[in-house]
Amino acid sequence: MAKSHVVAKVPSIVSNLLLFGILIATFTTTGAQIGVCYGTLGKNLPTPREIISPYNQNDVKRMRLYCPNNDAVKALRGSNIELMLCVENERLQDIASNQASADDWVQKYVITYGNVNFKYIAVGNELNATGPLAPFVGPAMENIQNAISKAGLANKIKVSIAVYPIILQECPPPSKESFKLDYQPFLDPIISFLVRKPISVVS
Numbered sequence: 674m675a676k677s678h679v680v681a682k683v684p685s686i687v688s689n690l691l692l693f694g695i696l697i698a699t700f701t702t703t704g705a706q707i708g709v710c711y712g713t714l715g716k717n718l719p720t721p722r723e724i725i726s727p728y729n730q731n732d733v734k735r736m737r738l739y740c741p742n743n744d745a746v747k748a749l750r751g752s753n754i755e756l757m758l759c760v761e762n763e764r765l766q767d768i769a770s771n772q773a774s775a776d777d778w779v780q781k782y783v784i785t786y787g788n789v790n791f792k793y794i795a796v797g798n799e800l801n802a803t804g805p806l807a808p809f810v811g812p813a814m815e816n817i818q819n820a821i822s823k824a825g826l827a828n829k830i831k832v833s834i835a836v837y838p839i840i841l842q843e844c845p846p847p848s849k850e851s852f853k854l855d856y857q858p859f860l861d862p863i864i865s866f867l868v869r870k871p872i873s874v875v876s
């Protein structure tokens with residue numbers, strides 16, 4: 674029974690695939706790679722351990738988690754699946770204004786887990802780019818990067834963001850995509866962060 678449930682869930686997981694593909698394509702110079710978003714809000718979801726097998730069966734090597742989730746991250750221990758973990762939007766202001774908060778976040782949700790293949794920390798989760806939290810994204814990226822660097826993980830874990838698709842021109846394929854000019858005030862500090870940290874944009 675558990676198994677058929679997992680299979681039934683796969684299409685809804687896969688429907689998020691395109692967005693994730695776009696996201697990853699931004700950060701790699703060797704072509705897009707496939708990842709699947711693992712949403713943990715909902716009823717009657719498969720357990721985290723049950724989630725891993727469709728990833729392996731379908732040769733999906735990347736997972737995105739929308740927020741820290743102890744059980745989901747623990748289920749990845751010892752697997753080769755690369756994890757993109759998002760910083761929760763409600764933590765952005767605190768993390769942007771307080772290096773110690775960024776350090777705590779990285780300690781609690783990343784360093785704690787040995788043997789998990791963290792690859793990206795996405796700062797914020799598809800937040801409103803003209804809303805009140807938008808100005809905190811750039812500074813929060815800086816502080817998360819500082820925390821990652823202090824932990825000696827800068828070569829392993831890249832700091833990035835997950836954008837809400839509304840800021841894109843939406844002209845696929847991803848290689849032809851560009852941002853709408855309206856969102857330049859939101860993107861400028863983020864792009865300047867990425868430019869100053871060239872290591873962040875190379876897979």
Ligand SMILES: *[C@@H]1O[C@H](CO)[C@@H](O)[C@H](O)[C@H]1NC(C)=O
Nearest residue numbers: 800801802803804805806839
């Ligand atoms: C984003 O924030 C702006 C400013 O607060 C607001 O006017 C707009 O409706 C918000 N957009 C969405 C999609 O929530």
